Amino acid sequence: NAGVTQTPKFQVLKTGQSMTLQCAQDMNHEYMSWYRQDPGMGLRLIHYSVGAGITDQGEVPNGYNVSRSTTEDFPLRLLSAAPSQTSVYFCASSYVGGASEQYFGPGTRLTVT
Amino acid sequence: EDQVTQSPEALRLQEGESSSLNCSYTVSGLRGLFWYRQDPGKGPEFLFTLYSAGEEKEKERLKATLTKKESFLHITAPKPEDSATYLCAVQKNNAGNMLTFGGGTRLMVKP
Numbered sequence: 001n002a003g004v005t006q007t008p009k010f011q012v013l014k015t016g017q018s019m020t021l022q023c024a025q026d027m028n029h030e031y032m033s034w035y036r037q038d039p040g041m042g043l044r045l046i047h048y049s050v051g052a053g054i055t056d057q058g059e060v061p062n063g064y065n066v067s068r069s070t071t072e073d074f075p076l077r078l079l080s081a082a083p084s085q086t087s088v089y090f091c092a093s094s095y096v097g098g099a100s101e102q103y104f105g106p107g108t109r110l111t112v113t
Numbered sequence: 114e115d116q117v118t119q120s121p122e123a124l125r126l127q128e129g130e131s132s133s134l135n136c137s138y139t140v141s142g143l144r145g146l147f148w149y150r151q152d153p154g155k156g157p158e159f160l161f162t163l164y165s166a167g168e169e170k171e172k173e174r175l176k177a178t179l180t181k182k183e184s185f186l187h188i189t190a191p192k193p194e195d196s197a198t199y200l201c202a203v204q205k206n207n208a209g210n211m212l213t214f215g216g217g218t219r220l221m222v223k224p
Contacts, residue, residue, distance in 0.1 A: 004156075031210045042117075043157070043200070043214040050209060058211065090156050099145025099164060099204055102212065104156030 023091030
């Protein structure tokens with residue numbers, strides 16, 4: 001089992017560029033989510049999905065889009081990158097229901113200049 | 114509003130010097146409280162889930178406890194390899210799998 005994988009590991013964008021952060025899991029988890037981690041702010045939820053075709057917004061969704069066409073994949077799209085989106089992004093997955101522990105990917109460090 | 118506060122922000126210990134990390138929370142209807150360990154440049158790694166006040170869980174040198182307002186992560190005779198950031202998160206009833214995280218405690222254990 002690879003668990004939760006994320007690509008790329010590092011990325012530098014210019015303001016206004018778009019890109020997609022990839023996330024995949026091989027644990028057959030229904031729930032997948034994206035967080036960003038900033039110094040002094042902790043982990044904050046961007047978007048989440050409880051299954052293929054179902055997505056919803058978290059705490060800080062502005063500037064990001066998601067889709068869930070398969071159980072395994074949950075890409076995060078930055079439509080027009082801004083310096084405020086410089087952060088480390090983590091994808092996580094878990095079973096739905098109960099207090100299921102979430103498994104995190106290794107993260108993508110994004111810098112927007 | 115749900116809040117999770119961890120203290121201290123940073124903690125330096127000598128190897129073998131036991132201590133505790135605190136996680137205070139304000140949430141209506143707690144479903145579960147989670148502890149994670151995060152090493153530099155890595156994603157958080159799951160440690161424990163606590164469900165109700167009075168519950169305790171142990172793993173090697175770590176023991177997590179839960180009251181109605183806070184959770185403690187006790188570290189007994191820590192080793193340098195215990196150095197990491199420890200994160201606390203809460204999940205509440207009727208909120209699906211959404212987690213609210215605290216800011217973390219950065220633990221440094223010197224040999």
